Amino acid sequence: MIKITHLAKRFGRIDVLRGVDLRIARGHVVGLVGPNGAGKTTLIKTLLGLTHADGGMIRIDDEPIGGSEDVAYRAQIGYMPQIARFPENLSAAELFAMLRDLRGASTNLDEELVTKLGLESQLDKPLRVLSGGTRQKVNACLAFLFRPKLLILDEPTAGLDPLSSAILKDKILAARSEGTTVVITSHIMSELEELCDEVAFLLDGVVRFMGPVRELTSSTRQANLERAIAALMIREVA
Amino acid sequence: MTGVVRRVVRSQLRDALRSRWLAVYALFFVLLTDGLLRFSGSDAKAILSLTTVVLIVIPLITLVLSTISVYNAREFTEVLLAQPIRRSSLFAGLYLGLTLPLAGGFVAGVALPFLVRGGGEPSQRAALLTLLAIGVVLTSTFTAIAFWIALRAEDRLRGLATALGVWLVLGLLYDGAVLVVVAMFGDYPIERPLLAMTFANPIDLGRMLMLLRMDVAALMGYTGAVFQRFFAGAPGIALASAALAGWVLVPIALGARLFRRKDF
Numbered sequence: 335m336i337k338i339t340h341l342a343k344r345f346g347r348i349d350v351l352r353g354v355d356l357r358i359a360r361g362h363v364v365g366l367v368g369p370n371g372a373g374k375t376t377l378i379k380t381l382l383g384l385t386h387a388d389g390g391m392i393r394i395d396d397e398p399i400g401g402s403e404d405v406a407y408r409a410q411i412g413y414m415p416q417i418a419r420f421p422e423n424l425s426a427a428e429l430f431a432m433l434r435d436l437r438g439a440s441t442n443l444d445e446e447l448v449t450k451l452g453l454e455s456q457l458d459k460p461l462r463v464l465s466g467g468t469r470q471k472v473n474a475c476l477a478f479l480f481r482p483k484l485l486i487l488d489e490p491t492a493g494l495d496p497l498s499s500a501i502l503k504d505k506i507l508a509a510r511s512e513g514t515t516v517v518i519t520s521h522i523m524s525e526l527e528e529l530c531d532e533v534a535f536l537l538d539g540v541v542r543f544m545g546p547v548r549e550l551t552s553s554t555r556q557a558n559l560e561r562a563i564a565a566l567m568i569r570e571v572a
Numbered sequence: 573m574t575g576v577v578r579r580v581v582r583s584q585l586r587d588a589l590r591s592r593w594l595a596v597y598a599l600f601f602v603l604l605t606d607g608l609l610r611f612s613g614s615d616a617k618a619i620l621s622l623t624t625v626v627l628i629v630i631p632l633i634t635l636v637l638s639t640i641s642v643y644n645a646r647e648f649t650e651v652l653l654a655q656p657i658r659r660s661s662l663f664a665g666l667y668l669g670l671t672l673p674l675a676g677g678f679v680a681g682v683a684l685p686f687l688v689r690g691g692g693e694p695s696q697r698a699a700l701l702t703l704l705a706i707g708v709v710l711t712s713t714f715t716a717i718a719f720w721i722a723l724r725a726e727d728r729l730r731g732l733a734t735a736l737g738v739w740l741v742l743g744l745l746y747d748g749a750v751l752v753v754v755a756m757f758g759d760y761p762i763e764r765p766l767l768a769m770t771f772a773n774p775i776d777l778g779r780m781l782m783l784l785r786m787d788v789a790a791l792m793g794y795t796g797a798v799f800q801r802f803f804a805g806a807p808g809i810a811l812a813s814a815a816l817a818g819w820v821l822v823p824i825a826l827g828a829r830l831f832r833r834k835d836f
Binding site for chain 1: 576580583590645647653654
């Protein structure tokens with residue numbers, strides 16, 4: 335579904351992405367891992383068109399994307415950013431209505447998470463009075479609201495309590511079983527192990543490894559993903 | 573596409589109308605105008621005093637509030653950018669969503685005390701309308717400048733400092749610089765350079781337009797006298813208005829261009 339070739343991006347003098355090649359098959363859940371500053375968020379933002387690449391190509395369903403006015407493809411993307419900050423004086427219900435309005439979306443919305451995360455009682459309060467975790471729940475609901483074919487989740491469970499985190503993970507797996515493609519970044523390896531079909535290990539702006547979790551653990555002879563990634567990082571740095 | 577702009581503006585307005593800063597801003601103009609009308613004796617004097625305050629306060633408050641709100645909306649802007657809408661439409665929506673409440677707060681705040689007095693002295697209505705128009709124009713200009721600054725500087729503190737610097741230069745230091753030029757080159761025919769200097773500052777332009785309208789330009793400094801001599805009557809007002817329009821459109825165009833190209 336997504337084919338990224340030789341993607342390059344430089345901020346000032348820093349090469350953040352230095353030729354990223356990545357293929358993500360339809361209906362797969364792919365975890366992006368790598369140390370801080372490896373380029374995970376930049377990769378995601380380039381995929382969304384928030385950041386313009388300096389070189390390379392991204393194709394979604396064989397259609398090359400890019401150009402600031404090329405926007406139609408985003409209708410099938412659900413994005414959950416790392417930090418959730420919304421207009422303070424609006425309520426979550428108004429926020430949902432606004433985005434529905436902006437997308438001109440149909441009535442066929444996925445509001446399952448709102449119920450499951452117990453957000454109904456919070457829907458009419460101004461977003462400014464909600465706690466950070468509750469805002470993160472609103473953020474999660476937004477990503478799923480329009481039944482996207484591609485979900486992009488940047489550290490989705492950060493700031494969520496264990497119960498909500500489990501509900502969100504179940505939702506991700508349910509979306510996957512319906513054929514949704516998912517790209518996740520996370521620093522919680524057990525979570526990626528649980529969710530992902532494949533992981534892509536990003537270091538210094540290049541994909542160093544891409545494959546199933548099992549392959550990574552066996553090739554590094556480690557017991558779990560966390561140790562396998564740690565082993566990879568040590569090997570790459572050494 | 574205009575539908576998208578309208579939808580963004582609508583939700584921005586809903587957010588702004590519930591915020592405290594807008595109420596305080598409008599209330600400030602109500603109290604100021606009411607006080608001046610009470611104590612100035614005549615509407616003409618009140619409008620003249622009001623002009624002085626408006627020319628300082630609007631650029632300052634607009635720059636500060638707009639810069640802060642662009643920074644505060646940064647994360648939400650990213651959410652909006654990830655929607656299937658064009659950046660140019662989004663920029664138009666965000667810009668209007670900031671400019672309209674500020675301009676509306678100013679107009680409502682100044683107009684209300686006049687309205688409760690039955691519209692004020694009929695002879696001063698044209699001057700009052702000019703003042704309102706200049707206030708709206710300056711709001712539009714400085715929101716656009718604030719947008720540009722906040723998009724340009726990643727660091728909030730630096731952005732806010734730049735915004736204050738712009739206000740300090742255009743609002744306060746500029747007149748001082750004009751005076752210095754006059755003092756140093758007073759023996760030469762410097763009318764034309766002075767005119768050029770006026771056109772280079774939207775606040776000065778606004779002041780000039782207001783003074784030409786009220787026919788008191790000679791009272792308010794050297795540039796005023798020069799301006800009146802060169803552009804007595806309709807051509808001068810037309811030229812200054814055209815320049816002010818430029819001061820609105822150019823910052824908007826620059827801000828929109830930056831917004832389209834920026835990496836968020």
